Amino acid sequence: MKRKIYTILLALMCFTVGEVFAQGFTLSGRVTDASSGEALIGVNVAVPSLNRGSVTDVNGRYSINLSPGSYQLVTTYIGYKRVTQSVNITNADVSLDIQLEADVVGLDQVVVLGYGEVSRREVTGAIASVRGEEIQFAPVNTIENAMQGRLAGVHIQQNNGKLGQGIQMRVRGSSSVSASNQPLYVVDGVPIVMDDFSLSSAQTNPLSQFNFNDVESIQVLKDASAAAIYGSRAANGVVLITTKSGRSGRTNFNYTYQFGTSEPTNKVEMLNAKEYVEYSRQAAANTDAILGSGTVYQNYWDGELDYMSQYTNWRGCLQSLEQCAVNTNWVDAAFQDAGMYSHDLSASGGNDRTTFFVSGHLSDQDGILIKDRFQRISTRIKLDHKANDRISMGMNISAGRSFHERVSNDNAFSTPIQLIALPPISPIFYPEEDALPNYVPSLEYNNETVYANGLLHAANSKYNVTTMRSTGTGYLAYQLHPTLQFRSEVSADIMTGNDDQWYGQKTARTISAAALGGYASSSWQQSASYSTNQYFNFATNTMEGHALTADFGMSYQYND
Known part of the structure; x- marks a missing residue:
């Protein structure tokens, strides 16, 4: 040993x-x-x-x-x-x-400024920028969410936690008390429509159809110099979004698939049925003791418990939680484990004369609240062709569709989060009468809860918003002289939205218009913006270390 x-x-x-x-x-x-x-x-x-x-x-x-x-x-x-x-x-x-070795890439980065491009080291105005690879495949559903926290002096706030809804962007704070404070959005030189197509107080996001995985770069013009290019439209700043282009060389295919799940954290811990019965009956007994009213309030409250429990055996809670006929966790009923997936496929390439970029996107995401879902499908085709040493032309066409299954407004009793106000002894479904006081759930939702049963509303209603956007631009450039170029651009941005609502008769408690057999509405709206730019660009090096650039021309935009 x-x-x-x-x-x-x-x-x-x-x-x-x-x-x-x-x-x-x-x-x-x-x-x-x-x-x-x-x-x-x-x-x-x-x-x-x-x-x-x-x-x-x-x-x-x-x-x-x-x-x-x-x-x-x-x-x-x-x-x-x-x-x-x-x-x-x-x-x-x-x-x-x-x-x-010093990293000077940031100074040599090309920055888009309205009608031209310059090196960042030559920029004198206030500009914040983010590269496309920094936000590519971010686990969010809109481009504003992807930009959040990446741009100095730009405050981005989501109006609520629901998918695909309105987002506020403020460049160096608010500039008006009553008018809009949203900046001007320009995608590949096209000022785009930013109308809200929602009939409710919860705004939609006009950029939700845009696939931010197609982005090459984003620049935010923050100072007054932006007004020299875009006029009064730039009063709240300008967001310039440049999409990817093809490069000469062999054709490259890129496919990316993402999936994930999300679940609510730090949910509010509410009383269970036993605790609710004990504390509420104790409160009634205390009231009787203070007022010297015998058992008046206790008897009254026992009757209320009978009604709230739909006459199931809530008295079993006085013994143990296991003997409670009903113990509903309304917090869990309001939330769901959510999943998401997205597919991105792109192809790019070309030769010294013609380059192309083609992409397609499909995504589907569920929110953590019930009845909250967002889907998007989009495609983009971008072609650039150099006919000869003087003439070049190109086009950029994109189309996108977003579908949003929406949740009721935050101030409505039918919104899922209001479910947490319901007592745990209230059942989700009516009990089978022949089984009372035991609880055997029927197939009909309980419509006699203290507050409206949001699960009943969710099962008997539909609120969908579908938005489609088509954007196209074409250009023709002619090199008049090594220092002088003429460029002609024509573009259109058309957005169509459908607000589709249906409420069954059982939702009359939350939607008064549904009391006479139900209520339905379908609203179609369309906004279009057409624009053209005709301008000359002059650029030359005057002497060593100095350069002169100038743009002069006209811009016309018509909104319908």
């Missing part, structure tokens, strides 16, 4: 000594700027696989203890390019100096 113990102790000592020696090797070095050679302070040098790292000191030096093996060393610093390299640790310390 002693020999076994000694053997185990010896093995443990060898293991411990081995570990000490294994971690005794040091990877160290100095991090400097590649161009100037100056030491960089505060650089993160890490081995992600071990969750271990170091930060450079005032001399740019770092040190990490590692055991023998092969590792990926990652070096990151703000304003510099990320460096990843392999490191092998054998049986000795390793010295590795690292040079970082």
